[in-house]
Structures are given as C-alpha cells and as structure tokens.
Amino acid sequence: MSARKTTKGSFEDSLNRLEKIVESLEQGQVPLDDALKLYEEGIQLSKACAEKLKAAEMRIKKLAKNADGQFELQDLE
Amino acid sequence: MLGPERKILSVTEITRKIRIYLEETFPQVWIQGEISNCRRHTSGHLYFTLKDEAAQISAVMWQSNLESLLFKPEDGMKVIARGAITVYPPKGNYQIDVDKMQPVGIGELQLAFEKLKQKLAAEGLFDPRRRKPIPVYPENIGIITSESGAALHDMKSVLERRFPSIGVVVLPVRVQGPGSAEEIAQAIGDMNRYGRVDVIIVGRGGGSLEDLWAFNEEIVARAIHASRIPVVSAVGHEIDFTISDFVADLRAPTPSAAAELVVRDRAELLETLRNMCYTMQQTLTDRVNGCFNRVKSLVESYSFNRPKDYLREFVQTLDEFDRSLQLKFHHFVELTFQKHLNFSQRLESTNPRGVLKRGYTMVRHKGTVVTSSKKLEVGERAVIEFHDGEVPAKVER
Numbered sequence: 242m243s244a245r246k247t248t249k250g251s252f253e254d255s256l257n258r259l260e261k262i263v264e265s266l267e268q269g270q271v272p273l274d275d276a277l278k279l280y281e282e283g284i285q286l287s288k289a290c291a292e293k294l295k296a297a298e299m300r301i302k303k304l305a306k307n308a309d310g311q312f313e314l315q316d317l318e
Numbered sequence: 319m320l321g322p323e324r325k326i327l328s329v330t331e332i333t334r335k336i337r338i339y340l341e342e343t344f345p346q347v348w349i350q351g352e353i354s355n356c357r358r359h360t361s362g363h364l365y366f367t368l369k370d371e372a373a374q375i376s377a378v379m380w381q382s383n384l385e386s387l388l389f390k391p392e393d394g395m396k397v398i399a400r401g402a403i404t405v406y407p408p409k410g411n412y413q414i415d416v417d418k419m420q421p422v423g424i425g426e427l428q429l430a431f432e433k434l435k436q437k438l439a440a441e442g443l444f445d446p447r448r449r450k451p452i453p454v455y456p457e458n459i460g461i462i463t464s465e466s467g468a469a470l471h472d473m474k475s476v477l478e479r480r481f482p483s484i485g486v487v488v489l490p491v492r493v494q495g496p497g498s499a500e501e502i503a504q505a506i507g508d509m510n511r512y513g514r515v516d517v518i519i520v521g522r523g524g525g526s527l528e529d530l531w532a533f534n535e536e537i538v539a540r541a542i543h544a545s546r547i548p549v550v551s552a553v554g555h556e557i558d559f560t561i562s563d564f565v566a567d568l569r570a571p572t573p574s575a576a577a578e579l580v581v582r583d584r585a586e587l588l589e590t591l592r593n594m595c596y597t598m599q600q601t602l603t604d605r606v607n608g609c610f611n612r613v614k615s616l617v618e619s620y621s622f623n624r625p626k627d628y629l630r631e632f633v634q635t636l637d638e639f640d641r642s643l644q645l646k647f648h649h650f651v652e653l654t655f656q657k658h659l660n661f662s663q664r665l666e667s668t669n670p671r672g673v674l675k676r677g678y679t680m681v682r683h684k685g686t687v688v689t690s691s692k693k694l695e696v697g698e699r700a701v702i703e704f705h706d707g708e709v710p711a712k713v714e715r
Contacts, residue, residue, distance in 0.1 A: 252457050253454060253455040253457075256455060259594055260594070262598070263594045266597070266601045267601050269605060273605065273606070273609055276602060277602070280598055280599075280602045283595075284595065291588060294591075295588075296482070299474075299478050299481075299482045299483070300484070300486065301474065301486040302486070302487055302488070303489075304489045304509070304512055312511070317465075
C-alpha cells in the first residue's frame, strides 16, 4: 500500500529539496542561470514550509471503524 | 474384635473414600519444595517428587500443563507448584497434579518476560538492523493508547506546544486487563490498514508490572514487528522496560518523551528555514557579485583587449593591401594603355589616309577609288582627296 505517500510527500520532501538547493548553492558549482532558478525554487519551498508550520490548530481525531469495517475519523471527546 | 455393627470396606472402597476426601479438601494447594527424581515419560508427562528436609510428596505434571512452563524443571530446583491433591489407586498413594510451577525467587511474570525476550531475540525481532527509521518531519501521527489515560493527555500537550501544525489520529484501546494485548495488537494492524500516519506511538503511563503486562505479550510484540509504519514504544516510566520497547523501532522512556522524540520543535524548524533562506540569499548575492567582478576584470584584462589589437593589426594589413592593390591596378591600367597606344600607332600606319599625309592623293569617281587612268573618260568628273580635304576635278583629255 502506498497510502503513506499521501501524507509523506509535502513537508519532508520540500524540506529535503530545500536542503539540497541550499547545499548546491553553497558549493557554487551550478551555472549562474541554474543557480537563479534554484534560488527561486528554494524561496518558494521555504515559503510553503513556513506556511505549513504556521498552521496553528492541531488536528486531533479518533480513528473508528464503521459498520462496514471502513475507517472513519471522529472528534475526540 | 470385629463386630457385626462394623462396616467392612474393600480396599477399592476405602481408596475411593480417601480420594474423594483428599480431592475435596485440597482442590488447589501451593506447595514449595525441591524437585527430585525428575523424569519425563515417553508419553510426555513429567513425574517427580517434591521434598523438604522431613517429607516428600509425589508429583505429576501432564504434558498439556508442561507447555505453559516457563523453565525446564531439574533435580535440586526449588519450586512452588500449584495443583490438586489426588490419589493414584493402583499404588495406593496420593500425589499432587501440578498445573503451574515456577522456580522460587523469580516472579512468574519476570520469568515469562525473560522467556519471551529470549525467544523473540533468537528470532531476530530485536535486530537493530530491522528497525525502520522514524520520519524526521511526520505530518500525521498515530497514537494507540487509552482514551482516558494520562499518557494521551501528556502527549497531546507536548505535541500542541512543540508542533501544533500536526495531524494526530488516536486509536483508543484498553491498555491493561484481560484482552488488552489483543486489542493493542489489533489496533497496530488497523493503524497500518488505515495507513495515513507517518509514525505510530503505542504506549501507556506508568503502573505496576502487571499493569504494563500487555506490552510484554507476544501478540503485541509480533504486531509491532509486522507494522510497516515505524512504531515508537512508550510504556510506563524511564525504568520500565517492556518487550514492546525491544521490538519497536524506537523506545521512548515515557509517553511525553515519545511525543518529543517524534516531532521537532516548530520554533526551531522555523529558525532553520529562516537560516536556509538567508544562506540562499547570501550565496546568490555573493555569486552575482563574483560574476560581476569577473566580467569587469575580464573587460579590463590584457587577454580581453588582445582582439582589439588584432583588429588594429588587421586593419593596417588591409590598408597596406589596399595600397598595393591600387598600385598594381594603376600599373595594369598604364600597361594596357601603353599597349593600346602602340597598337593604335601600328593601326595608324596601315591607314591609307596616313599615306595622304605624306603627299599622296586619292582619286574617287562615283564613290569608288580610281586605281587606273583607263577608268576615267574625258569630261568626266572626279574627286581628288587630300589628307586635309578634297577638291573636285574634271578630266580634260
């Protein structure tokens, strides 16, 4: 099952990509044109990451199985 | 002596009475003693004697009860045995039917713990190489614990403080009492089937060894081992170690610690992001400045100015070439002119009119040149041509 991927993708991947970008910019091996593109991408990524982090409310739910054996999320009392 | 009022019993009858009496009086007793004459029959049953300094009692443990035994009974071992007193009529002796037994000095739970630990270790369930990495930045966390316990409350407050932007999915289970191990194992399986969490924390708050026991059960250990999603075990206090701790991908000393281990601090992470942005900006600015300086120094460099020199040299060469070309052309023109001149002179010499200049004349009659005197009759008119003009003439004779 690849269900995990759906939650995994965004933040961690973004942050890893961002780290790579910072690293390659620091090494200074990429041509300037590419460096500018990387920089642009990096800024976008860091914005997206920061936005995620700033989401203030913790989403807390209870996992329950309904009559059909399907999972559903309920509010926690 | 024997009288008629005395009831005479057969051996079988008295043995039966004794048996009923003993079995009703001692349906379950705990006996402490030392094992001797221990032998395992080919049937699988275990026969031995329990003794102390002054007495002994025969004991038997049936094959079916032996399977639950957590140690291997041997002669000389001090044990506590639980069982019912029975009688074996063919030999006329009483014995204890042991259904449970444990060595003296070691608690049963402790024993079970050690036994399961050894078994699972031998199977490789504790192999650190089998541990799955805990995601560094989980976005959704699964928590398997009691809905009413302090553990859930503690974890919630840690998560809220450190990383509010996280999804938490709680799967409530009973964490102690009969059936709790099965519930926990089922919950771990369910959380995997649900799938949309990056890491699972399974645990409970502190309690007695018995309270924590579900986390020492094989079924829970196997469920943790089978989990595709990394599992953090968080049972009891720092000092409590459970089988779950050994088999989990990460052991947290307490539930609160599990929450701290699983999520980074948000403030820290934001700081990291800011630093990365700054680094990117800085390196790029340096880079652009560096490039600018490079271009500048190139423009000013000797090598860059060489082409200009080349150009100049080339222009000069071109000028020279042009000059020589002009010279050559003039020469050519002159030569051609000279040739032409010679030619025209030569041509001139063949022109009949050239002869006229030297004093000869030409006579024409009716447009044609008269080349013989016989061609003119007396009285006819002709034209005499000189080099500078002509005069009419008339033949007189």
